Amino acid sequence: MSSVDMDLKKYLSRIGYAGPVEPSLDVLRAVHIRHLLSVPFEDLTIHSGGRVRLEPPLLFDKIVNQRRGGFCCENNGLFSWLLINMGFQVTVVSGQVMSKNTGRYGPPFDHLINMVTLDGRRWLCDVGFGSSGFSTPLSLDINGPQEQGHRVYRIREDKGMLFLEWQGEENKGPDGNWAEIYKFTLEPRCLEDFVEMCQYHQSSPYSIFFCKSLCTMLKPGGRLTYIGHRLTTTTYPTDGTELETTTRELKDEEIPGILAEQFGIVLNSPLIPKDETVTPVPVMY
Secondary structure, three states: OOOOOOOHHHHHHHOOOOOOOOOOHHHHHHHHHHHHHHOOEEOOOHHHOOOOOOOHHHHHHHHHHOOOOEOHHHHHHHHHHHHHHOOOEEEEEEEEEEOOOOOOEOOOOOEEEEEEEEOOEEEEEOOOOOOOOOOOOEEOOOOOOEEEOOEEEEEEEEOOEEEEEEOOOOOOOOOOOOEEEEEEOOOOEOHHHHHHHHHHHHHOOOOHHHHEOEEEEEEOOEEEEEEOOEEEEEEOOOOOOOOEEEEEEOOHHHHHHHHHHHHOOOOOOOOOOOEOOOOOOOOOO
């Protein structure tokens, strides 16, 4: 892939990163959170007459040139290219997401994640997840809780499977109530392995992406989320304050302006808002 097709400096400018590019943990953390603060997690292509494709030049054009976002295969798929071209050792791995809507795991290759090996340590990187996602890379070499702001995560291993878990928007310590976000293995994969599931997410009533038009992005101090005809603003707790969530109902004619002003997204075709119930997968994975 030539530098004409995909330009490292242009990508870093897209996410507002102007620091050093030599591989280090500080650099990895910085580009990870800058990506989350700059590139939305969204599925609006599906709901505006388009189809998602995973060829890297197309992902680059969409996310960098058109200043759009994408779902996991898009955001994490392109992020792996960025990290590799910065000199990081990257392994693409596959996960299965625990649906908050159905309480069931998705099929294999449901979620694309990146593992970075740096100075003999392994880090889980994920810039392609929604509201429960972590902000900076999590260590795969720590069994206990890993705090990030008001949240806490852990990676638990059971019978060869790894489970990413959290305690919601609180931190009750190691003995708190842990909820599964997704499960995964560290078997190396490639972007092409996810093509079939990418099509599934665009056409299956078992997928949240087919059932709901959504766009969410991390913001300084919180998160902004659009689904269907709703815009939800979440403000994270700080010392002396509690988590605050407000939801605003949107009219059809308001949505394009919200997407442009709040997420920086301008669609090429009209959006058809959608917020249908996700059908539980018939198979237990």
